[in-house]
Amino acid sequence: MTVLKVITYGNNILRTPSKEVHKISAKIQKLIDDMFDTMYANNGVGLAAPQVGYNYRIFVLDDSGEKEQPRPKVFINPKIIKKHGAINSYEGCLSFPDVYINVRRCENVIIKAKDIKGRPFTLEATGGILLARAIQHEYDHLEGNLFIDHTRNRFETENILQEKGLPALEPDNLLEEAELEEKIQENEVKNPPVTNAT
């Protein structure tokens, strides 16, 4: 078991787009094992290879709850083939210790990827569930995008980053999501948000 060091915000590796994996070698399999060890050791829901210093298109996640059997999932060379709907969610990221911010996400996502044995699979996650949000979050890491780029409240996020001693927001990386924001606000009018701990 090897718990790797998690790279934190400010390191350029997190902004570098990752490369496809051409062969699932023993080295890649070991990396994936270590990514799971690192994710579980840090109580994370997901972890992408760049977060441990490798710009490969790989992420792992486990969306099981505390009292459930683990549900480890590996995504190699993933491609989001469809996403729609809009939700907001408070997210954290192992590369941003103790930071939780309100971000925009799609509600539904269909992703194609390869598993640890190189077998292709397609997975659909709907209803804005944790799995749907985690897939989008981890996929972003492979593109060099970060959850703060989806922030709904730039000023609140600036304050949190400063409070935690992390580098400031990078305005050039903020994503233009006017349509998503509009849909989230429409939903909020229909279903006022309920505050709950996640």
Ligand code: ZN
């Ligand atoms: Zn993350």
